Amino acid sequence: MARELSIVIPAYNEGPHIGEVLGELATLLREHDLAAEIIVVDDGSSDDTGAAALRAGARVLRHRRNRGYGASLKTGIRAARHDRVAITDADGTYPMEYLPRMLDLLDEADMVVGARTGANVSVPLVRRPAKWALNLLANYVASEKIADLNSGLRVFRRQTVLPYFPILPDQFSWTTTITLALLCDKHAVRYVPIDYRARSGRSKIKPWDAGAFTMLILRMAVLFRxxxxxxxxxxxxxxxxxxxxxxxxxxxxxxxxxxxxxxxxxxxxxxxxxxxxxxxxxxxGRLNPEAVIGAHDATFEEMSADGAGDGARGASEAGTESPTS
Missing domain, CATH: 4.10.860 (DNA Excision Repair, Uvrb; Chain A)
Known part of the structure; x- marks a missing residue:
């Protein structure tokens, strides 16, 4: 029986690259008999990102304005029809070949992270000192070694992540926050060493974001430890x-x-x-799983094949969609 999976891909002005990423994913899913829905969240792009993803066969949710990487992930996770959820980036930096192995490990973990510690990792030199310092601080807060704090390739259960939506930010620090939150609450987090390709196009992370990441880690420390x-x-x-x-x-x-x-x-x-x-x-104690405060339905449009939106829609339960005002 094919394993069910929702793959959420936030995308902002990734029209030139999204088709290639989706093609790689489609090939992988066929080879490994995975029954997966691919959700591309077009975060208010000014190019043809949504249309390109739709042509490639993805389910496309479109924000009416740019809301951020974390907001896109939350929209996609809320709308996911399956409990197992994978996230990856739209720029082609994460090889999809590791996804089946990560999905296997999810049977014995709450979250599996693709740690960029493989043989071929392309991380700009200018970012490495900041990443090292942030990892050092995060390791201290979590009281354990974190192989990759903010990797964008990971697999988790939807119901594990939903209770943390109130504290998960709308920007790039989403992955850092969920990593620290789950570790501090003693969830089982596993790591799979992966390669990391050079990015296609320009990165949307700015050098001064390191300061925001530092404040975020300290905030998480005060909240959990x-x-x-x-x-x-x-x-x-x-x-x-x-x-x-x-x-x-x-x-x-x-x-x-x-x-x-x-x-x-x-x-x-x-x-x-x-x-x-x-x-x-x-x-x-831990955040109450029954009180998903702040995780109400987001306002977004689901694109259809004729290019028209289906109106503002959201999902509060896996496989259940409900209209929002």
């Missing part, structure tokens, strides 16, 4: 206050300075804040 953020700050203030206190006591006047007192009080206050945050996280 607050003590991983607060305790280092406590240590810094304690160290400074303790050293200043010793210096003050060894001075001729033997007076404790206001600076030492302030540093030690700050350490105590930060520790109490961290403990309160940790209690809140522990008491609330």
């Amino acid at each position: 607050p003590l991983r953020v607060f305790l280092p700050l406590v240590g810094l203030f304690l160290l400074y206050g303790g050293v200043k206190l010793i210096v003050d006591l060894r001075s001729p006047h033997e007076n404790i300075s206001a600076t030492a007192v302030l540093a030690l009080l700050s350490a105590l206050m930060i520790l109490l804040m961290g403990m309160v945050a940790d209690v809140v996280v522990t008491r609330t």
